[in-house]
Amino acid sequence: MTFYIVAGEVSGDVHAANLMKALRGADHAVRFRGVGGDHMIFQVLDCFLHIRRMNCMGLAEVLRNLFSIRNMLRDVKKDIVKCKPDAIILVDYPGFNLQLSHYAKKHGIPCIYYISPKLWAWRSSRANIIRRNVDLMLCILPFEQDFYKHFGYKALYVGNPVPDAIEQHVYDEAVTGSLQKDTRPVVALLPGSRKQEITQCLPVMLDVVARFPQYRFVIAALDHTLSSINDMNHSGVEVLCNKTYELLSCSSAALVTSGTATLETALFNVPQVCCYKTSALTYQVAKRVIRVPYISLVNLIANSPVIKELIQDDFEVSRLSEELQQLTERGPYRETMLKAYGELKQGLGGAGASVRAADHILAFMTDRRIK
Numbered sequence: 001m002t003f004y005i006v007a008g009e010v011s012g013d014v015h016a017a018n019l020m021k022a023l024r025g026a027d028h029a030v031r032f033r034g035v036g037g038d039h040m041i042f043q044v045l046d047c048f049l050h051i052r053r054m055n056c057m058g059l060a061e062v063l064r065n066l067f068s069i070r071n072m073l074r075d076v077k078k079d080i081v082k083c084k085p086d087a088i089i090l091v092d093y094p095g096f097n098l099q100l101s102h103y104a105k106k107h108g109i110p111c112i113y114y115i116s117p118k119l120w121a122w123r124s125s126r127a128n129i130i131r132r133n134v135d136l137m138l139c140i141l142p143f144e145q146d147f148y149k150h151f152g153y154k155a156l157y158v159g160n161p162v163p164d165a166i167e168q169h170v171y172d173e174a175v176t177g178s179l180q181k182d183t184r185p186v187v188a189l190l191p192g193s194r195k196q197e198i199t200q201c202l203p204v205m206l207d208v209v210a211r212f213p214q215y216r217f218v219i220a221a222l223d224h225t226l227s228s229i230n231d232m233n234h235s236g237v238e239v240l241c242n243k244t245y246e247l248l249s250c251s252s253a254a255l256v257t258s259g260t261a262t263l264e265t266a267l268f269n270v271p272q273v274c275c276y277k278t279s280a281l282t283y284q285v286a287k288r289v290i291r292v293p294y295i296s297l298v299n300l301i302a303n304s305p306v307i308k309e310l311i312q313d314d315f316e317v318s319r320l321s322e323e324l325q326q327l328t329e330r331g332p333y334r335e336t337m338l339k340a341y342g343e344l345k346q347g348l349g350g351a352g353a354s355v356r357a358a359d360h361i362l363a364f365m366t367d368r369r370i371k
Helices: 010-026 038-042 059-064 066-083 094-106 124-133 144-149 162-168 173-181 195-209 226-230 244-249 260-267 280-289 297-302 317-328 332-348 353-370
Strands: 002-007 031-036 045-050 087-091 111-114 136-139 186-190 216-221 238-241 251-257 272-276 308-311
Touching: 002 010, 002 066, 002 094, 010 031, 010 038, 010 087, 010 111, 010 162, 010 353, 031 038, 031 066, 038 045, 045 066, 066 094, 087 094, 087 353, 094 111, 094 124, 111 353, 124 144, 136 144, 136 353, 162 260, 162 332, 162 353, 173 244, 186 195, 186 244, 186 260, 195 226, 195 251, 195 272, 195 317, 216 226, 216 244, 226 238, 238 244, 244 251, 244 260, 251 260, 251 317, 260 272, 260 297, 260 332, 272 317, 297 332, 308 317, 317 332
Parallel strands: 002 031, 002 087, 031 045, 087 111, 111 136, 186 216, 186 251, 216 238, 251 272, 272 308
Antiparallel strands: none
16 A cells, blocks of 8 residues: 655654554555655655755745745646555645645545644635545644534544654753753753744844853754754854754753744743744734634643743844743743643643554545445
């Protein structure tokens, strides 16, 4: 059985890889081809297109890269037809994958979606695209099932895959040992996984460093973000590449760009500030269409302001410094956040999302063969 699997960003690469591992554990004959990154390639993905070529976000950035995105979409469609998969598995990344869902439907290819796009945040009418084109939707946020019910569509909640990623991670003890040797508490800087995020967010984070000489600040980088980080003046601030979980396991606080990293930070019990800034054009458009009260996964899942969100004009050095000061003090602000983290973990239900998703996928494929 061959699956054509498509993930377009770093977090999707990690979660898709764990899903692939679970599918291969249940059926050793399963094969994968598609779009992904190094984690998926490690799980024996026959990679047609690497995600490093798809690393753009924001309205202005997408518009600048529209021609290349269209070309990549065209090439992937051609490769799907050539591959003749038994089914296609789409992982988040809606701008690209919703078009592929239509293409799969048109060509009679069963379509499975793992990690629903955040349609509940904006343009919820796109759920009708899911209803028409997607045969099996596997959600990772507990409120997403009810969202799809409003559109007459049955989605399945399998749990969140972030606990799986944390549980299955093999820690570099040399790195954790080095972080723990320093007597200064560690503050993690997680500036994001895209160049645009780093350009907008990291300079403000770095401007805070001089105000806290008693702390050791460390930047979390990835292979494809390292050059963007090194283009900036981060003198006196260390950079760790591909060691985010090691860094979080040793941190006392964190400044985190909005995204999956906020949930990862919470699951490591690290008090944090959620940071976000984008281009003026993207922000003006987004604030008119986004329909949710929070941007961080932590607050969205908890449906309450567990962590502080500093967005756009609020994301500046003095505000960020005030929040970090509160996070590093042993007091009710920090303790309340940690207590909410505990409740969040219980709500997510622990590890096992990847295996549950794999079980649903294989059952779905079996049912189709029987029919």
